[in-house]
Amino acid sequence: MKRLLTFAVLMLASSVALAHGPTRQKVTETVTIKATPDAVWNKVKDFAGLQNWHPAVASSMVTDGSKIGSVRTLKLKDGGEIVETLESYDESAKKFSYRAKDGGALPVSNYSSTLNVKAADGGTAVVEWRGAFYRAYPNNDPPPDKNDEAAVKAITGVYQGGLANLKKIMEQ
Amino acid sequence: MYPDHRLHRSPYPLPAAVALILAFSGAAGAAPFAYVTNQGSHDVTVVDLADHRVVATVPVGTAPAGVAVSSAAGKAFVTNPESKNMSVIGLATNKVLDTVPAGDGPVGIATAPDGSRVYVADWFNNRLLVFDARTHARLAAVPVGTAPAGVAVHPSGREVYVANRDDNTIEVVDAGRNAGVAKVPAGNHPFAVTVSPDGSRLYAVNVWSHDVTVIDTRARRPIATVPVGNTPYGAAVTATGDRVFVTNQHANTVSVIDAGENRVIATVPVGGYPEGIAVHGDRVYVVNWMDDNLLVLDAASGKILATVGTGTNSRGFGQFIGSP
Numbered sequence: 001m002k003r004l005l006t007f008a009v010l011m012l013a014s015s016v017a018l019a020h021g022p023t024r025q026k027v028t029e030t031v032t033i034k035a036t037p038d039a040v041w042n043k044v045k046d047f048a049g050l051q052n053w054h055p056a057v058a059s060s061m062v063t064d065g066s067k068i069g070s071v072r073t074l075k076l077k078d079g080g081e082i083v084e085t086l087e088s089y090d091e092s093a094k095k096f097s098y099r100a101k102d103g104g105a106l107p108v109s110n111y112s113s114t115l116n117v118k119a120a121d122g123g124t125a126v127v128e129w130r131g132a133f134y135r136a137y138p139n140n141d142p143p144p145d146k147n148d149e150a151a152v153k154a155i156t157g158v159y160q161g162g163l164a165n166l167k168k169i170m171e172q
Numbered sequence: 173m174y175p176d177h178r179l180h181r182s183p184y185p186l187p188a189a190v191a192l193i194l195a196f197s198g199a200a201g202a203a204p205f206a207y208v209t210n211q212g213s214h215d216v217t218v219v220d221l222a223d224h225r226v227v228a229t230v231p232v233g234t235a236p237a238g239v240a241v242s243s244a245a246g247k248a249f250v251t252n253p254e255s256k257n258m259s260v261i262g263l264a265t266n267k268v269l270d271t272v273p274a275g276d277g278p279v280g281i282a283t284a285p286d287g288s289r290v291y292v293a294d295w296f297n298n299r300l301l302v303f304d305a306r307t308h309a310r311l312a313a314v315p316v317g318t319a320p321a322g323v324a325v326h327p328s329g330r331e332v333y334v335a336n337r338d339d340n341t342i343e344v345v346d347a348g349r350n351a352g353v354a355k356v357p358a359g360n361h362p363f364a365v366t367v368s369p370d371g372s373r374l375y376a377v378n379v380w381s382h383d384v385t386v387i388d389t390r391a392r393r394p395i396a397t398v399p400v401g402n403t404p405y406g407a408a409v410t411a412t413g414d415r416v417f418v419t420n421q422h423a424n425t426v427s428v429i430d431a432g433e434n435r436v437i438a439t440v441p442v443g444g445y446p447e448g449i450a451v452h453g454d455r456v457y458v459v460n461w462m463d464d465n466l467l468v469l470d471a472a473s474g475k476i477l478a479t480v481g482t483g484t485n486s487r488g489f490g491q492f493i494g495s496p
Contacts, residue, residue: 023254024485026462087422099422112422114444
């Protein structure tokens with residue numbers, strides 16, 4: 001299990017330098033879990049519950065549970081913080097999306113993410129976690145720890161680390 | 173189907189509407205193709221719209237975004253913001269004919285209806301670059317507002333419109349003099365601009381105010397603001413001008429605007445992060461950046477008719493459909 005979480009201190013991304021300047025990046029990670037979609041959804045559906053299945057997260061505080069607009073502050077075990085706002089929630093589709101203008105502990109900006117549990121063959125579940133974001137550094141010629149590659153690597157690490165652990169927990 | 177039955181009442185009797193669609197469809201008899209820019213795989217996916225087959229993948233510059241297909245010029249022009257140039261693809265061969273330096277951050281691109289000119293928004297230099305579409309020579313650099321993004325040309329060829337994204341205005345450029353002549357207020361953070369086929373209306377898509385500014389091109393002033401979905405990106409107009417379709421990036425939907433009433437009459441689910449959008453005949457084509465595909469929708473009902481896989485991080489920013 002890879003834990004490629006980089007917790008560089010983030011510089012606030014200038015909101016002016018969207019689009020060109022940096023180009024938007026995306027990451028999609030999936031995992032197949034030998035458990036029912038209902039069981040997996042019950043484990044991940046709580047916007048305030050990421051620490052229950054993601055090994056890098058120590059705790060979450062939320063302002064309004066899993067209601068649209070709820071803001072969660074994740075405290076990471078390595079000391080960083082991430083603040084995210086819940087943007088959409090679909091119980092029947094087993095899917096929710098959230099957004100973070102400032103990546104916090106992650107070297108990204110204008111970050112949005114969707115977590116979705118879908119049915120797969122034989123009563124199993126596929127969990128898809130996908131995100132869109134810009135690198136942390138808004139201008140050209142970014143330093144290596146704030147460039148596109150660093151952003152993609154960090155988000156990939158978050159998703160892979162979380163999904164691998166979720167699979168482990170659900171299949172015990 | 174759209175829930176609002178008024179959608180099915182056309183202002184034109186059906187045979188006349190069909191004739192108009194045929195008249196505006198481009199070169200008589202030639203099948204159209206979609207040229208979808210793939211910002212992640214640095215190429216263009218060419219799709220035959222008769223059978224939705226990918227017929228070519230054309231490598232271009234770095235991080236292509238904007239595209240303008242000109243049947244009149246026989247070329248597709250693509251902007252590559254990260255290699256700071258424009259790729260010219262021949263429609264007959266689907267090969268790159270030329271790569272032309274184009275400022276420091278070419279983004280939006282549009283061609284004159286007669287195929288004589290290419291207009292490119294030079295993002296970092298606040299200019300509109302004017303190129304000869306036949307020789308690719310640069311003819312002029314017109315100062316415009318801050319962070320010029322989308323570009324559209326009036327059907328007469330006499331005016332060019334540029335979204336000044338960070339000034340919240342639309343620049344009106346006189347194409348004969350290659351000079352800016354007016355700035356029309358738009359909403360917050362206008363990115364794409366699209367003209368109606370009869371030239372009377374300009375639609376500016378405002379990314380941060382989540383609405384579309386409807387501009388009277390003759391009066392050069394806004395006449396309506398239409399709220400759409402979350403973080404809209406692009407707009408396309410039907411041949412008759414009766415409907416405007418707008419992609420909403422963060423809502424994964426397309427808003428359908430009744431252009432006569434300037435209000436949204438339907439919202440249609442599409443793919444993840446819908447961006448580029450174009451209309452051809454009775455179909456709407458939507459490029460989904462997150463899903464890396466092109467969706468084909470029936471314009472009247474919003475029903476998805478086909479899905480075509482494209483390259484990575486597909487955008488299709490501009491008029492991406494044309495015929496050789």
